[in-house]
Amino acid sequence: MKKVTKTEFINFLKKQSETFDIIAPIKGDKGIDYDIITDFDKIIFDHVNTDRSFKRFLFPQSQTLFEFKEGVITEAKKQNKKKFIVGIRNCDINSLKVFDYNFIEKEPVDTFYKELRDNTILITAACPASNSTCFCTSFKIDPLSIGHGDIGILFDKEEDSFYIQGNSSAGKDIVDGLSTKDTSDFDQKKEKYKKNHEKNRDLIKDKNLVEIFQSKLEDEKWGEIFKGCIGCGVCTFYCPTCYCFDIEEQGKFWNGKRVRNWDSCMFPIYSKETTGHNPRPTQKERYRNRVLHKFYYQLKHNNEYGCVGCGRCITNCPTNIDIRNIIKTFI
Amino acid sequence: MKNTYIPITMEVEKNYFETSDRMIKTLRLKFLDERFDFEPGQFCEFSILGKGEAPFGIASSPFDKAGLEFSINRAGVVTKAIHELRIGEKVGIRGPLGNYYPVKEMEGYNVVVIGGGFAFTTLRSLIEYMLNPERRGKYKSIKVIYGARNPGLLLYKDLLENWEKRDDIGTYFTIDTKVEGWNKMVGFVPTITEEVAPSPENCYAIVCGPPIMIKFTLPVLLKLGFPKDKIVTSLERRMKCGIGKCGRCNLGEFYVCNDGPVFNFEQLEKLPKEV
C-alpha cells in the first residue's frame, strides 16, 4: 500500500491519461456521475455514490454485434482506447461477479463484454459514507474495502490524501512507480469512517433465500407488493447488475448492422411471444421475476446475489417501489 | 476469440410447403465452408440479414450430415422472410443451441413419442435418430402418437408412411375430426394416448405440441403411471441470443435456450407457473 497527496494522485491520473481514457465522477446538471475526464480538478472523491453505476462502460446501452453489406458480414469497428475507471464503490464493483459469470464464466464467452473488461483498469474506492438507501452489507460487502478491482483507494478528506493499493498484477504494476508516505495509520483511518456506515442495514442476516423463495413462488403476497409499478425500465437500467438485452436489426435488407440494446424484464414486451401469448401477463409476474432473478435464481446457480444493495432502484423509481420492503416481506 | 453472434453461412437447397394451408414451409439448407454436428432436440438461430434472427428446432436427423432441415410456420417478420427465400440464396445459422432429448439416458428403455400439430419438428429428428441402424438396437419398443387438426396439417407425410411400413416402430396417427378418405385414427391426442395406453414400465414419454395438448396429455400419462421425470417435453420462449446471455427466455431459474429447451416435468413443477 502507498499513501500520496491529492496533487500527486491527480498527477498520477494525468499520466495514466496518456494511455487510457480516464473515467471518473464529476458534478453534472443532475448530480454526480461518471464521465470521461478532461478537467482533472473536477473529479469528485468524497460523494457517497454516483447517480448511475459504471456498468455502461463495460456493457454499453447499445452495442453493435456485427455489420453487413450486400449480405457480407464484417466485424464492427471497435474503439480501442483503454479505459481507467476511478472511484468505483464497493457495491458496484461487486456487480461484476454477476457480469463475469453471465458473460465470461458461463460458456460461450461474450467477446464484447470480455474485450471491454480486459481493456479497463478498475479503481475501487472505499465509500466515505452510506446513504439511508445503502444496504450492501446485506450481501457481505464491506463498504470500506479497497481489496477489489485492479487498484483500491481510500480518500481521506481530512488530510487530502489517498491510500492506494494494487490488487491485480496490472494494478500493482501501475501503482509500483508511485513514491509513498507512511501508511501505518491506514487501519486507524478506516476505523474512523466506520461510523459513517451505521445506516447500512443487513436485511438478510444469513438467511437462506434459496430455501425461502423456493417455497414462496406462488405466494399471494406477490399480488400486492408491486403496488403502483408502471413497468418502466428505470430500476433495471439503473441497476448495476441487470444485464438483459434485446437484439435488433438496424438498417435495410442485406445492408445494416445487428445491435444489442439494454432490455428490461419489467417491460411487457420482454416476454411477449409472436403469437401474442405472454407468459408473464401482468406486472405481478414481471415484478416477481425481477425479485426472484435477483434473490433466488442467480443465487441458486451462481451462488451470488443479483443485487449489491446500491439503492439506485429505490431512489429512482417513479412510484416508490422499494426492493428492501420486498426482502422484508418474504424473510 | 470468436464473436459468437456471427452466424455461419448456409445455402437454401430445397424449400416446399409442408402443409395444405401453406403456412408451414420446410427448408433444407446445405452446409458450405463451415459445418457442425448436433443432437436431436437442439435448435438454431436462423438469420436473415436486415430482418433479424429467430430460433427453430432442427427437424432433420443428426445422421444427415450434409445439411439441416427446418419446418417453419409463417408468423412474423423473420418467418415471413424465410418463406420468401429462393433456392440458392444464402442464410445465416447459429447453432447447434440448447440441450437435447435424453437419448443416452433413454438407452435400454421403451420410448413413446407424442406429438401434436407443427411442434413435430424435433420429434422427427429424434425418431429418425433412434431408427438409424447405428442407434435402433439401443432402444426397446418405439411408439409414435401424432395428431393434427386435419390430414393436410400433418407434417412429413411421406416419412409417416415409411414408418407405418416398418415393424420396429408402432404408429398411431390421428386427426381431430373425421374426414373423407382418412382411414387412421380420429380423436384428440390426449384421448388417443389414453386408448393406446402405453405402459409406463421402463418407458420414456416425449411430448411436444401446443400448450393445450400438453395440458391434457400430461394427466393421462400420470394416470397411466409415468413418473414425472420420465415425461419429457421441449419448450418455446421468446428468445434473442440463444446462448444464455440476454436473459430473454428465462422460465424461472432456467434459461430455456441454454438449460433447455428440453425439460422433464419434475423440473418444470418446481418453477413459477409462467408457461
Next chain:
Amino acid sequence: MEVKIKERLSQLFDEQKINCAIIFEKGTMPDKNAPNIIYNKEGLNNLVWNSMNWNNLANYLPKLLGKKIGIVAKGCDSRSIVLLMQEEKVKREDLYIIGINCTGMIDMKKIAKDFGAEISETIFEKDSVKVKGKASEKEYKVKDFLLESCQVCKYPSPVIYDEVLGEQVKGFEGDNYQDITEFEKLSSEERREYFYKELSGCIRCYACRNSCPSCYCQECFVDSNQPKWLEKGQNIDDIFFYHIVRAYHMVGRCVDCGSCQNACPMDINILKLTKKLNKDVRELYKYECGLDPKNTPALSTFEPDDYNEFIK
C-alpha cells in the same frame, strides 16, 4: 384531509360502492410517496395526503376497467379522468371520485439540491415542509418550490367529482404557456440544439410514457415491429423521434399534469414538447382537453369546411 379521505373511502368500501381504490401511501423515502391500488379498507392504513403526490392517479384506470373504483383526484387527475371517459377507457358510473382542491405539488429534486445533504425526514405543515437531515434542518414554502406544471396550473380544483375536499383554490391566471412563447422566439437551430442537448441524456426507460395516463396503448409504436417505426438504440435521432411522435400522440390529449417529466430519472424537460402542442391546440382549436366529458377531443372531430389544403 388525510383523515377525511380515509373516512370516506372506508365508508365507500363498507357500502360496497367501490371494490378498489387508487390512493397514495406514505413512501419508504422521506422525499417520495407511493401510488397504490388497494382492495379493502385495511389498505387505507398507510394513506397519505401531502405535497409529494405528483403521480397522476388516472394512469391506473384503464387497467382496472370493469371494477368499481374509488379514486382520489387532484385537478390534473380529474382532467385525465374526463379524457379517459371521452376515450371510453373508463365509465363514469364505475367511478367514485373524491376530488381534492390541490395546493400544488412540490419539486423534491429541487429541494434536495438546495438542501445539499441527504434528507432523512420531511414534515408537512399547511403550506410548507420542514426538511431534516443528519445535521441540519430547513423549512421550505411549498409555493416557492412547486413542480414546473404546478406553477402554472389553471385547474387545481377537480373538474369532475362526486365530492370535493379542501378549500377552493384559485388557478394560475397568467399565461401558462409563457415559457413556450419565449422558446418560440429562438431560431430553429437554437431550438434544435436545445432538444438535442436535453434529449441526449434520455436512456429510453419509457418512464415518461408509462407514467402518463394518456399513454395506454396496448402496443406502443416504439414496441411495434410490424411495421417497425424506429430503431431502439441510443442514436439521438431515434430518441428525438420517440419524443416527437409521443408528443404528437398527445395533441389535444395532454392535460399538463407533468407526470411524464416528474417520472423521468434523468430530469429531462419533456414538457416543452407537449406544452408547445397544447398551446397550438388552444390557439388553433380554442380547445383545452379534459374539461368537459361531453366534448370530443380536438383531433377527433371533422367538419366538411375544415381547413384541408394540406391533404392533396
